[in-house]
Amino acid sequence: MRGPSGRTLGPMGLLDRLTRRAAPVAPLVADLRAALSDDRVRVDGAERALMAKDASVFGGGVAGPTCFPISTDEVQAIMRVAARHDAAVVPRGAGTGLAGGAIPLGAPIVVSTGKMNRILEVDEANGVVWVEPGVINLDLSKHLRPLGYHFAPDPSSQAVCTLGGNVANNSGGPHCLAYGVTDAHVVAVEVVLADGEVVMLGGLEAEPVGYDLRGAFVGGEGTLGIATRIAVRLTRNPPAVRTLLLSFAAVRDAAETVSAIIAAGIVPAALEVMDQRITVAVENFVAAGYPVDAAAVLLAEIEGLDDGVDIDAARIEEIGRANGATDVRRAGSDHERELLWKGRKTAFGAIAQLAPDYYLHDTVVPRSALADVLEQVYEIADRHDVVVMNVFHAGDGNLHPLLLFDAREEGTLERVHAAGAEILRASLAAGGVLSGEHGVGVEKQRFMDELFSDADLEHQNRLRRAFDPVCRANPGKVLPMGHSCADIQALRSVPTEVWG
Amino acid sequence: MSTLTITDPVLHEFAADVGAEGPVAVAGGRTRWSVGGALDDAARVVSAPAGIVAYSAPEMTVQVRAGTTVAELAAELSAHGQRTALPERGGTVGGAVAVGENPVDVMGRGRLRDAVLQVRYVSAEGELVTGGGPVVKNVTGYNLPKLMTGSLGTLGLMVEFVLRTNPVPAASRWLSSADADPSVTLAAIHRAADVRWDGTTTWVLLEGHGPDIEADAVRLRDLAGFTEVEGPPPLPPHRWSLSPADALALPARNDGTSVVSVGVGLAWSDQAQPDRVVDAGVAALAARVKHNFDPTGRLNPGRTVG
Numbered sequence: 001m002r003g004p005s006g007r008t009l010g011p012m013g014l015l016d017r018l019t020r021r022a023a024p025v026a027p028l029v030a031d032l033r034a035a036l037s038d039d040r041v042r043v044d045g046a047e048r049a050l051m052a053k054d055a056s057v058f059g060g061g062v063a064g065p066t067c068f069p070i071s072t073d074e075v076q077a078i079m080r081v082a083a084r085h086d087a088a089v090v091p092r093g094a095g096t097g098l099a100g101g102a103i104p105l106g107a108p109i110v111v112s113t114g115k116m117n118r119i120l121e122v123d124e125a126n127g128v129v130w131v132e133p134g135v136i137n138l139d140l141s142k143h144l145r146p147l148g149y150h151f152a153p154d155p156s157s158q159a160v161c162t163l164g165g166n167v168a169n170n171s172g173g174p175h176c177l178a179y180g181v182t183d184a185h186v187v188a189v190e191v192v193l194a195d196g197e198v199v200m201l202g203g204l205e206a207e208p209v210g211y212d213l214r215g216a217f218v219g220g221e222g223t224l225g226i227a228t229r230i231a232v233r234l235t236r237n238p239p240a241v242r243t244l245l246l247s248f249a250a251v252r253d254a255a256e257t258v259s260a261i262i263a264a265g266i267v268p269a270a271l272e273v274m275d276q277r278i279t280v281a282v283e284n285f286v287a288a289g290y291p292v293d294a295a296a297v298l299l300a301e302i303e304g305l306d307d308g309v310d311i312d313a314a315r316i317e318e319i320g321r322a323n324g325a326t327d328v329r330r331a332g333s334d335h336e337r338e339l340l341w342k343g344r345k346t347a348f349g350a351i352a353q354l355a356p357d358y359y360l361h362d363t364v365v366p367r368s369a370l371a372d373v374l375e376q377v378y379e380i381a382d383r384h385d386v387v388v389m390n391v392f393h394a395g396d397g398n399l400h401p402l403l404l405f406d407a408r409e410e411g412t413l414e415r416v417h418a419a420g421a422e423i424l425r426a427s428l429a430a431g432g433v434l435s436g437e438h439g440v441g442v443e444k445q446r447f448m449d450e451l452f453s454d455a456d457l458e459h460q461n462r463l464r465r466a467f468d469p470v471c472r473a474n475p476g477k478v479l480p481m482g483h484s485c486a487d488i489q490a491l492r493s494v495p496t497e498v499w500g
Numbered sequence: 501m502s503t504l505t506i507t508d509p510v511l512h513e514f515a516a517d518v519g520a521e522g523p524v525a526v527a528g529g530r531t532r533w534s535v536g537g538a539l540d541d542a543a544r545v546v547s548a549p550a551g552i553v554a555y556s557a558p559e560m561t562v563q564v565r566a567g568t569t570v571a572e573l574a575a576e577l578s579a580h581g582q583r584t585a586l587p588e589r590g591g592t593v594g595g596a597v598a599v600g601e602n603p604v605d606v607m608g609r610g611r612l613r614d615a616v617l618q619v620r621y622v623s624a625e626g627e628l629v630t631g632g633g634p635v636v637k638n639v640t641g642y643n644l645p646k647l648m649t650g651s652l653g654t655l656g657l658m659v660e661f662v663l664r665t666n667p668v669p670a671a672s673r674w675l676s677s678a679d680a681d682p683s684v685t686l687a688a689i690h691r692a693a694d695v696r697w698d699g700t701t702t703w704v705l706l707e708g709h710g711p712d713i714e715a716d717a718v719r720l721r722d723l724a725g726f727t728e729v730e731g732p733p734p735l736p737p738h739r740w741s742l743s744p745a746d747a748l749a750l751p752a753r754n755d756g757t758s759v760v761s762v763g764v765g766l767a768w769s770d771q772a773q774p775d776r777v778v779d780a781g782v783a784a785l786a787a788r789v790k791h792n793f794d795p796t797g798r799l800n801p802g803r804t805v806g
Contacts, residue, residue: 125748305690308712
């Protein structure tokens, strides 16, 4: 099966049937240009080709006109034009999503937040910073550093991913173990709804009145509207940090150490496991100082005050050794610590030297089940003749099996998808869930009914429809098609004579 | 182990009890009914089942039915050196989640909303629905637990939760000073669990490793003469929710009868907080949510989240 982009789609061939090759048409583009400006509404082939994809393996996207608004008013104007033309709208940050959430289905208007990238106000008295959605995650933390703060969620893509994307995906990152994922940090969010209404969800009050629509919006994957201003919590930089690197002769020992640390009542800032295949690749790539002879390493970080971090570091070392750690090293300097983290966060970039394509999975299992599920992951990959590497947020039970392949080899992607499906089912069977931080997008829709009942999905759709009754915002995502009839309608409502 | 099939017969009995027709309300300990208005007389009142279903201390999660008292859950968690973000002021777990108030020491225990990992409720149609999932990190689908927390049972009658638990810190200590600037105090401590101020006196709850607390206590003594105390006095009866900056202005405005949770924005006063205004656009969105989940308005009629 090959999609419009020429890429093999495997089981995602469904997208072929829902997408059309299309050229934006004059009246819609003219109205958008009238609302913004000529140069900020682009319809050229290169722009649309770029917008058709994100960082996932999924093809099949077809972008309509791409808009680059610079204000809430302009986003509102786009939504109103979209309503007038009955066109769908897909918001887009940096396009680093791994579940296909930003892939435009049915040639919708693509709204890039790239030009809304101002840090608006640091409000220390209320403990928040207001940003526009296009602000880059790491830029925000760099901006806050001189004031003694940072933004806690730190996805591996933080050097490029945007706050708007973080809100849409409820993004995580290594340090979310202690600090919580994005929804724990979003205090208020201004949203342009699908009908063009602008609402402020949440607020600076300790407990805003009414339903927690802010909490419902975060993680909505762009299907509930477009965030145009976001207030996130200022997280204080810790006075003391200890970073430990524990080596193990078996992946199981590393996983069991993680379970034992959690069971001992220690909540480190981060607990990350990398298997040997990953550490070897990382060492070749950035020479971060990881041992290449260990079957797995555990990167543990503790933050707090001087005495407490030493107490916890000692206990983690003790627990590690009791669970078979062959070596325990403490980062002796900030430089060494930064190198270790650079290695962890560039792990996915390091993979490029090994294979032309990779598929990064994302499931969560109970932390006590980590070792068993990991063993199954290796077994499943072997059986499907796929190379798997594991680098993951172990402290949260958040697995990231990385399947390496070469899409040019006939039949490879089918094997990768088959292995991926089995990994998902193994996680569900262990009492886990489909996604810890990447979202559902187009990737996991077809597995949703293995985690949720019909009634559960119907209720999720009720929430979706309250925000967007006509399914104008990012149609065809999150809920499986059978549970979101209006989405199918929205995709099919794009008249073929208009869209070519 | 999948959440797909709910096997607990007790939950199905509750769903049958709620049924699919007629106004119905759920009552727990009735300790928080000052919030959200009076229930319509016509509503039939049901009770959610009680009991801790599964508690895995090493996993730091607990599955608990809504009718369980907060005290019973707290005692069970405490026996394993853990606690959760439910305010420990009586009532049931279901009532506490339905009202959605944070614990007073929210900086130490965490926000209630962040602790509700999975929720099960009976819908207006009488069906059992699961939102969220039983693990500590989850972005699979829409976030129904967030929507349900603080919904006063107006979108579904909650029957069971999976809550995140946390270790009880190794040590804790209250300090106070009548000569401290509350904001400076908050900034001086890396992670205070609670900082309260009544316009004159500041109280600080330190939690963590013993040596860290000792270091913080020395820091606070040097800063503004803080000394160790048993604990702060009882809070005034009326709970306010403000921005952290606005809350600091309350003690002066309310003539010395208010206590503020510094850096959080909660406050307690002998006067009730004036009604808070909801923006019309947000109210319209909330009305659509209510309509979609409870089109006939049969769930907890008369109660409203504002």
